[in-house]
Amino acid sequence: MLTAHRVADIRAAEKAAAASAGWDGLMQRAVAALTDVLARVLPEDAVPIVLVGPGNNGGDALFAAAALCRRGRRVDVALLDRGHVHEAGLAEALASGVRVVDGPVDHDHVVDAVFGIGARAGLDGRAAEWAGWVEGRRPFVVAVDVPSGIGVDDGVRPGPSIPADVTVTFGTAKVGLLVGPGGLSSGRVLVRDIGLAPHLSAPAAEAIEAGDGQRYRSIVPGPEAHKYSRGVVGIEAGSPAYAGAAHLCVAGAQAGPAGMVRFVGEPDLAARVVDRAPEVVAGRGRVQAWVVGPGGQDSPDPLISALADDVPVVVDASALAHLPERLRPDVVLTPHAGELARLLDVERAEVEADPLLSARRVVERWNATVLLKGPRTLVVSPDGRVRVNLSGTSWLGTAGAGDVLAGFVGSLLASGLDALEAASVGAYLHGVAGARAARGGPFPAHVVADELRGVLHDFLEGTLDDEEAR
Ligand SMILES: NC(=O)C1=CN([C@@H]2O[C@H](COP(=O)(O)OP(=O)(O)OC[C@H]3O[C@@H](n4cnc5c(N)ncnc54)[C@H](OP(=O)(O)O)[C@@H]3O)[C@@H](O)[C@H]2O)[C@@H](O)CC1
Ligand SMILES: [K+]
Numbered sequence: 001m002l003t004a005h006r007v008a009d010i011r012a013a014e015k016a017a018a019a020s021a022g023w024d025g026l027m028q029r030a031v032a033a034l035t036d037v038l039a040r041v042l043p044e045d046a047v048p049i050v051l052v053g054p055g056n057n058g059g060d061a062l063f064a065a066a067a068l069c070r071r072g073r074r075v076d077v078a079l080l081d082r083g084h085v086h087e088a089g090l091a092e093a094l095a096s097g098v099r100v101v102d103g104p105v106d107h108d109h110v111v112d113a114v115f116g117i118g119a120r121a122g123l124d125g126r127a128a129e130w131a132g133w134v135e136g137r138r139p140f141v142v143a144v145d146v147p148s149g150i151g152v153d154d155g156v157r158p159g160p161s162i163p164a165d166v167t168v169t170f171g172t173a174k175v176g177l178l179v180g181p182g183g184l185s186s187g188r189v190l191v192r193d194i195g196l197a198p199h200l201s202a203p204a205a206e207a208i209e210a211g212d213g214q215r216y217r218s219i220v221p222g223p224e225a226h227k228y229s230r231g232v233v234g235i236e237a238g239s240p241a242y243a244g245a246a247h248l249c250v251a252g253a254q255a256g257p258a259g260m261v262r263f264v265g266e267p268d269l270a271a272r273v274v275d276r277a278p279e280v281v282a283g284r285g286r287v288q289a290w291v292v293g294p295g296g297q298d299s300p301d302p303l304i305s306a307l308a309d310d311v312p313v314v315v316d317a318s319a320l321a322h323l324p325e326r327l328r329p330d331v332v333l334t335p336h337a338g339e340l341a342r343l344l345d346v347e348r349a350e351v352e353a354d355p356l357l358s359a360r361r362v363v364e365r366w367n368a369t370v371l372l373k374g375p376r377t378l379v380v381s382p383d384g385r386v387r388v389n390l391s392g393t394s395w396l397g398t399a400g401a402g403d404v405l406a407g408f409v410g411s412l413l414a415s416g417l418d419a420l421e422a423a424s425v426g427a428y429l430h431g432v433a434g435a436r437a438a439r440g441g442p443f444p445a446h447v448v449a450d451e452l453r454g455v456l457h458d459f460l461e462g463t464l465d466d467e468e469a470r
Contacts, residue, residue: 001212002208013199013200014171017195017199030060033170033192042109050076051078062089069097104134112141112148115148119148122157123149123161131148145168154356175356180354205386208387210468216425220257227259233289234289234309236264237250238294239297244295247277248403255453256414258410258414262284288416289414295318331419332422379427408449
């Protein structure tokens with residue numbers, strides 16, 4: 001599990017760690033980690049420019065620049081403000097042969113050490129000019145700890161910023177490296193240990209990784225299992241206009257761990273679903289989780305009757321327009337940004353600018369778990385836990401992919417995972433399945449359902465490849 005913390009918690013952990021390692025000791029661990037990454041990701045013959053701000057973030061990079069020079073590399077450094085700079089770092093850089101220049105010119109490699117966790121979101125003045133230069137030239141950028149200009153705790157990007165290809169972050173990830181525009185500006189996030197772990201509080205957000213399958217072995221059927229013990233998922237989905245949503249939702253559910261899928265809907269549609277998926281049982285009966293809404297009619301009835309069963313419910317698409325006053329934590333709402341904006345009666349752009357805040361508002365308003373679909377799908381629980389999904393591919397933006405996801409999450413709920421786990425495992429594996437499907441180029445959504453089965457198997461067996469999952 002990748003963990004992310006808020007700045008206040010990181011500062012507290014640093015303080016505790018510094019009590020034994022000393023502040024300089026901690027910084028030198030960060031410097032060693034940064035130097036190591038820079039030496040690997042920057043070509044030998046490149047002359048990077050290090051953009052240095054006033055704080056310790058700039059200090060880290062000055063020491064790392066010095067270390068690279070001592071290894072025979074050439075490094076340029078530009079100082080945001082000569083009057084405010086990590087003096088010991090600058091002295092070591094100068095003594096090691098770093099060249100101080102006015103600013104970036106024709107550099108193809110940039111190390112962004114303007115601001116770290118002391119950053120306020122949005123750049124102005126000289127830092128904003130540098131951001132403009134980066135935007136125009138598009139060099140390869142390595143961010144030190146965080147890309148400068150983003151909100152470190154929330155991933156907002158209210159003004160100019162310096163997007164990174166790689167972010168080397170110390171001790172733990174920051175929430176802003178994962179969510180919202182900041183998450184999309186951080187490139188590949190490499191977390192490097194500097195000894196904070198024993199001092200960190202509970203993470204503010206987590207992201208499932210390829211190696212986490214062992215945690216979910218409870219969904220593998222035991223020797224005594226039968227179809228009912230594995231869980232039954234009930235689906236009310238599809239309509240004459242969107243018959244395909246019923247098929248795709250069922251396909252998603254069948255790819256999951258539940259032992260049986262029940263389908264409730266118009267007799268014609270139910271007959272077509274069973275024709276296509278003969279294992280499906282049409283008609284009502286006991287279920288351990290419901291999925292309502294994919295491609296559904298504009299009616300409150302499916303959600304009302306699903307909620308009456310008192311089992312976990314996935315509420316998707318058309319059903320999102322019919323929420324009662326209050327829900328329960330075992331209800332998973334699965335809006336995309338536009339649907340979530342409608343729930344909050346705000347513009348879609350407002351949701352996209354700060355998805356975590358927007359998702360939290362819906363969680364608080366309805367007391368339900370929210371899975372906010374997007375390039376970085378978020379899952380937020382009423383108990384405060386947050387998961388960010390890092391798997392996937394832009395090719396997943398395809399009609400029907402959400403129907404597959406809703407069915408798959410329903411199946412995970414029916415098998416006994418709690419709402420946050422079912423939603424986040426579902427989003428993660430759905431993303432991996434999309435990435436696998438995309439190896440052959442664009443794909444229709446039913447291929448995601450086909451891939452899910454194998455992806456779930458590999459995840460649980462511990463054989464999923466981390467590279468494939470990104
Ligand atoms: N502590 C440790 O043990 C370790 C720390 N480490 C490293 O230290 C980094 C944190 O260092 P840091 O605390 O010095 O903060 P950093 O972000 O470099 O500078 C803050 C300064 O910038 C200014 N400023 C901010 N935003 C601005 C804006 N938008 N526009 C203009 N100005 C702005 C801000 O001004 P202020 O907000 O105070 O007015 C303040 O003066 C951390 O990310 C990691 O790299 C590692 O070495 C491991 C050990
Ligand atoms: K930085």
